Amino acid sequence: xxxxxxxxxxxxxxPFSFCTFAQDDVSPIQLKENIKIAxxxxxxxxxxxLESDLEEEVKANYVMNFVNLKPEYFNNKDKxxxxxxxxxxxxxxxxxxHGWKMQADSLDVLLPIGNYLFQNIYLGSEKSDEITRNNLxxxxxxTSDSPKSVESAPRKPLDKTSAEKGHMIGKHIxxxxxxxxKHQDVNVQAMxxxxxxxxxxxxxxxxxxxAVFINYDKNERTIKKFSPKxxxxxRLAAVVRLQNTLPTTDTRSQQTVRMLTTNTKNKYATxxxxxxxxxxxxxxxxxxxIDELVKIKNGILVRSKHLYEYEIKLEDAIYCxxxxxxxxxxxxxxxxxxx
Amino acid sequence: MKKDIVxxxxxxxxxxxxxxxxxxxxxxxxxxxxxxELNDLQKETLxxxxxxxxxxxxxxxxxxxxxxxxxxxxxxxxxKIERKYRLDLVLAFCFAALSIDFGYIFMEKWVELLSNGxxxxxxxxxxxxxxxQITTFLISLLFACRxxxxxxxxxx
Numbered sequence: 001x002x003x004x005x006x007x008x009x010x011x012x013x014x015p016f017s018f019c020t021f022a023q024d025d026v027s028p029i030q031l032k033e034n035i036k037i038a039x040x041x042x043x044x045x046x047x048x049x050l051e052s053d054l055e056e057e058v059k060a061n062y063v064m065n066f067v068n069l070k071p072e073y074f075n076n077k078d079k080x081x082x083x084x085x086x087x088x089x090x091x092x093x094x095x096x097x098h099g100w101k102m103q104a105d106s107l108d109v110l111l112p113i114g115n116y117l118f119q120n121i122y123l124g125s126e127k128s129d130e131i132t133r134n135n136l137x138x139x140x141x142x143t144s145d146s147p148k149s150v151e152s153a154p155r156k157p158l159d160k161t162s163a164e165k166g167h168m169i170g171k172h173i174x175x176x177x178x179x180x181x182k183h184q185d186v187n188v189q190a191m192x193x194x195x196x197x198x199x200x201x202x203x204x205x206x207x208x209x210x211a212v213f214i215n216y217d218k219n220e221r222t223i224k225k226f227s228p229k230x231x232x233x234x235r236l237a238a239v240v241r242l243q244n245t246l247p248t249t250d251t252r253s254q255q256t257v258r259m260l261t262t263n264t265k266n267k268y269a270t271x272x273x274x275x276x277x278x279x280x281x282x283x284x285x286x287x288x289x290i291d292e293l294v295k296i297k298n299g300i301l302v303r304s305k306h307l308y309e310y311e312i313k314l315e316d317a318i319y320c321x322x323x324x325x326x327x328x329x330x331x332x333x334x335x336x337x338x339x
Numbered sequence: 340m341k342k343d344i345v346x347x348x349x350x351x352x353x354x355x356x357x358x359x360x361x362x363x364x365x366x367x368x369x370x371x372x373x374x375x376e377l378n379d380l381q382k383e384t385l386x387x388x389x390x391x392x393x394x395x396x397x398x399x400x401x402x403x404x405x406x407x408x409x410x411x412x413x414x415x416x417x418x419k420i421e422r423k424y425r426l427d428l429v430l431a432f433c434f435a436a437l438s439i440d441f442g443y444i445f446m447e448k449w450v451e452l453l454s455n456g457x458x459x460x461x462x463x464x465x466x467x468x469x470x471x472q473i474t475t476f477l478i479s480l481l482f483a484c485r486x487x488x489x490x491x492x493x494x495x
Contacts, residue, residue, distance in 0.1 A: 267367050268455055291372045298373040301457050308370075 031066065031088055035059050038093035045094075046101065058113050062093070065114025068305055068325065069121065080125035087117060096120060269326035272299035272333040273312070282313045304328040312336050346429050353433040360444050360468075368464045373456040381458050388449070388460060392442045392469070395476050399438040402476075406431045406483050409490050427486040434479030441472035 039055065042048060050058070066088065074080035086092040100116045273283060273293065281293040283300070285308050290300055293312065302308060304326050311321040320336040377385065410428055413420050420428065445468040452459060459465075 265451070265455075267365075270373065285370045288370065290370055296372040298375060298456065300370055301368065301373050301455050302370050303367045 028063070028067070031063060032059075034088060034090040035062060035093055037090040038097060041090070041094050042097040042101075046098065048101065061112050061114045062096075062117065064305070064327075065112070065117055068307070069118070074122060074125040076125040080121055083121045083124045087121065266328035267304055269302055269304040269329060270299040270331040271302050271308070271310070271324065271326060272296075272331065273310070273336055274333065275335060276312070276314070276319060278314065280315055281319065284311045284313065285309075299331065302326060304330065310336070346425060349429055349433060353437060356437060357440060360440055364444065366464050366467075368452055368455065368457060369459060369462050371457040371459050371462070374458055375456065377458060384460055385449075385458070388469075389446075392445050392472065395472055396439050396442040399435045399442070399476050399479065402435045402479055402483055403432070406435070406486065409487055413490060424486060424489065427482045427489070431479050431482035431486055434475045434482065438472050438476040438479055441468045441475060444468040445472060 036059075039050075039059065043050070066084075069084050071077040071081040071084060087096060096113065096117050099120065100111075100113050103111065103116060274297070276293070279292065279294050283290045283293055283296065285300065285302065287309075290296065305328065307323060307325045309321070309323050312319045322334075322336055324332075324334060326332055406428060410420055410424075413424055445465055448465045448468060452462065452464065
């Protein structure tokens with residue numbers, strides 16, 4: 001009874017401490033720890049050496065994009081929730097890192113890892129399991145074998161060991177390399193070959209999808225060439241464009257110059273919209289009236305890392321509408337395009 | 340012993356609220372246009388709000404003194420603070436302290452708003468501490484009155 005106050009300290013103060021971390025399935029500390037583990041494994045397994053600055057940027061980009069992910073952004077929310085949960089684990093992060101590296105190798109462009117993560121969850125939650133399992137370990141991908149895809153698949157030699165590890169994306173091994181794998185049972189070998197071919201098919205399909213929406217903004221003809229489902233691809237491209245509005249610290253993929261404001265907390269950012277320059281133009285953020293455009297030349301203080309839907313109304317009619325997310329302390333001037 | 344535990348519990352809840360206020364309570368201000376300077380009307384509003392907060396802080400501090408006086412009187416007459424008054428005393432003290440703290444938080448959040456160039460007197464960032472300040476002051480006043488009444492009329 002003498003130290004009863006310690007008991008009360010534990011009861012009162014600890015819940016306050018925990019309540020800040022219990023909002024998500026994984027705490028930020030745990031996520032960072034998992035990222036660290038995944039990076040260590042990735043560097044060892046893939047013999048990759050990253051500059052410390054770049055590594056920190058990639059980690060920060062992953063964390064920033066991960067915390068913004070919500071199952072509500074995807075059609076198949078349950079699957080998306082499952083994938084988000086998976087990509088918070090060290091295994092999931094490691095898988096993203098492998099895929100991201102392969103994508104960078106094949107496209108010769110270093111895209112933000114956050115975008116790759118988003119694409120993976122999008123494809124994983126909206127497309128068939130076959131495509132999703134492209135990035136899962138080979139043992140899991142095995143369950144998605146289909147005879148049709150095996151028969152129609154162009155034959156691609158794949159290294160068995162890398163396939164087993166789940167590193168099947170884009171690895172071109174010299175012809176005959178599979179012969180080094182010695183199987184006593186020929187049937188087992190045939191099944192194994194089929195499985196790897198299916199994985200290759202899935203990979204090809206995924207790469208096509210990626211190519212489609214990466215090239216979407218550059219050339220609409222690409223869409224027609226790759227996929228007949230134009231509407232779906234348009235939606236996909238819109239989602240990717242939205243994701244691209246998320247800030248990236250990756251200097252190689254940086255497309256817009258960001259300005260940062262001082263004397264403000266990290267949780268705020270500044271949004272500036274200057275057009276249309278008409279006195280009756282009004283701006284709404286998430287449906288809430290903010291002010292007339294002519295009166296907000298200094299911008300609007302908004303929450304950072306928050307997905308805003310803004311619309312500009314002219315005489316009660318919507319002039320334009322778009323979504324935006326700003327980074328901490330970011331000061332961004334955006335153009336609202338008239339649809 | 341049971342009453343002591345209750346008193347300890349109250350004290351630690353209040354301590355928890357203090358800690359929460361200063362280390363965890365951090366909502367974001369709502370979206371608002373950024374201003375470069377306040378107009379006369381806004382300056383007047385800000386001044387009035389400040390006066391209101393300062394008034395409540397002063398009243399809470401005065402209440403502290405009043406409660407302390409009655410506690411001291413009781414101590415002088417009996418040689419200790421009687422058990423029957425302890426709960427009122429502790430609650431009145433705690434709520435007065437909370438009222439002062441919420442006033443401080445209210446001003447702190449105003450600084451946050453103004454330093455970001457926005458003026459929103461009804462933003463949730465400041466409306467919550469503002470309302471809690473007056474609420475806790477009134478609760479404190481209630482317990483203080485109860486304490487004084489029981490002390491003066493020596494009721495059970």
